[in-house]
Amino acid sequence: MNEDMRPIECSVTVTDEGAKVVVPCWALEECLDQSYGRGTKYQGLTQPYLVNMETHKHSRSPIVFKGGKHTKPGLTVNYCPFCGSNVKTHEEEE
Numbered sequence: 001m002n003e004d005m006r007p008i009e010c011s012v013t014v015t016d017e018g019a020k021v022v023v024p025c026w027a028l029e030e031c032l033d034q035s036y037g038r039g040t041k042y043q044g045l046t047q048p049y050l051v052n053m054e055t056h057k058h059s060r061s062p063i064v065f066k067g068g069k070h071t072k073p074g075l076t077v078n079y080c081p082f083c084g085s086n087v088k089t090h091e092e093e094e
């Protein structure tokens with residue numbers, strides 16, 4: 001099956017500002033909340049735009065799950081639930 005030109009797997013890219021941004025795969029992209037975390041009542045997967053408070057620059061855009069007891073601030077997802085790719089944007093533990 002052809003899934004358009006959208007990525008089959010997630011990846012993490014680094015912007016010119018040094019921000020780590022998850023590039024979602026097509027399945028994850030379809031599930032993401034398009035308000036980018038602004039809606040506080042949203043439950044599900046979202047991709048907030050996080051800013052470094054010291055530099056006031058975009059620091060990272062992880063994938064965050066909101067639901068159950070974790071509607072705010074939510075839980076950062078380490079792996080895509082669809083393609084299984086590593087989508088960590090914080091420091092690697094390895």
Ligand SMILES: [Zn+2]
Nearest residue numbers: 010025080083
């Ligand atoms: Zn994915």
